[in-house]
Amino acid sequence: MTRTRFAPSPNGSLHLGHAYAAIVAHDLAHERGGEFLVRIEDIDGARSRQELAEEALKDLAWLGLAWDGPVRIQSRNVTAHVAAGERLKAMGLLYPCRCTRAEIAANATRMGPDGPVYPGTCNHRALDPEGAAWRIDMEAAISRAGPLTWEDGRAGVQLADPAPYGDVVLLRKDLPGSYHLAATLDDAADGITLVTRGMDLFGASHIHRLLQALLALPVPTWHHHPLLVEPDGRKLAKRRGSPSLADRRRAGEDGPALAAALRAHAFPAGLSLGEGVA
Incomplete structure (x- = not known):
């Protein structure tokens, strides 16, 4: 249905x-x-x-x-949002980030569909996660998931390509989920x-x-x-x-x-x- x-x-x-x-x-x-x-x-x-x-x-x-x-x-x-975030952390696919929008704009090396792409500044850094946002390691996530497709009723079958968006925030500093x-x-x-x-x-x-x-x-x-x-x-x-x-x-x-x-x-x-x- x-x-x-x-x-x-x-x-x-x-x-x-x-x-x-x-x-x-x-x-x-x-x-x-x-x-x-x-x-x-x-x-x-x-x-x-x-x-x-x-x-x-x-x-x-x-x-x-x-x-x-x-x-x-x-x-x-929101309990489900938090639980999903913890699952992704356990997979090693999320990392904490404290970068501001100004810092991202200043350090970005390319533009994506939504503007400056986060350059991965905090990835692999040892950061205190308290009060930080959590970003997805897009390269690692794509590698883990493998090739994916999805279908749009007007545009037809699409090959999933989230890479241009970079390491987007999934858990915001002030919210349990983006x-x-x-x-x-x-x-x-x-x-x-x-x-x-x-x-x-x-x-x-x-x-x-x-x-x-x-x-x-x-x-x-x-x-x-x-x-x-x-x-x-x-x-x-x-x-x-x-x-x-x-x-x-x-x-x-x-x-x-x-x-x-x-x-x-x-x-x-x-x-x-x-x-x-x-």
Whole structure:
């Protein structure tokens, strides 16, 4: 059975880009007689706010999207995130790191898909792990896992290639798991068989496929959809003040009509679908 999910972080209000992503996940599940879940990814410290989680659920209901079963709460799964981190440490695949972003930018020798690639400064160093972030030794992890593939519903079969991202952080200084580790574990725990998300996260799926192999997790299919972008080609973003769904809802706009327009790609003036990363 197909099972998808929409997993917003309650650190800002949802906008039209979120609405489009939720509709894609909802419709793909229901077209296949499956289930659509909602998971609130609320482990980002003080930035996560309960009132924004509640607002997001009201926005989804206003759009006419119904989810199956109770809302999943990511913070309730942190014990599993910690346990997975310990397993990876026991495999010798994680190492502590105290480098700042400025230090990484200054010492990086190459650029990756997400910016300066961490140069491995702390790998093989004897560091006090207390209060440090933990990075994956990407070369060692790839060697251990061997060749891997994954399938995207739009792009077809992909050869997993997480190497360009370098030794990414899996355990943050302030959190039991980074996005990469937490999302991968939670999708497995929730029985997600089709991971839907925007093209800006296409590269992350290479990393997640590696983690699935290392932690013996089930492998879903992916569906990376185009992004809803502004006239300058940038995706809609909370930090740039893109109009929120809550504002539209409170102004009396018709939610199901808006959802129908998004399904038909009848976007508000100036917005369009684009494949690029912003």
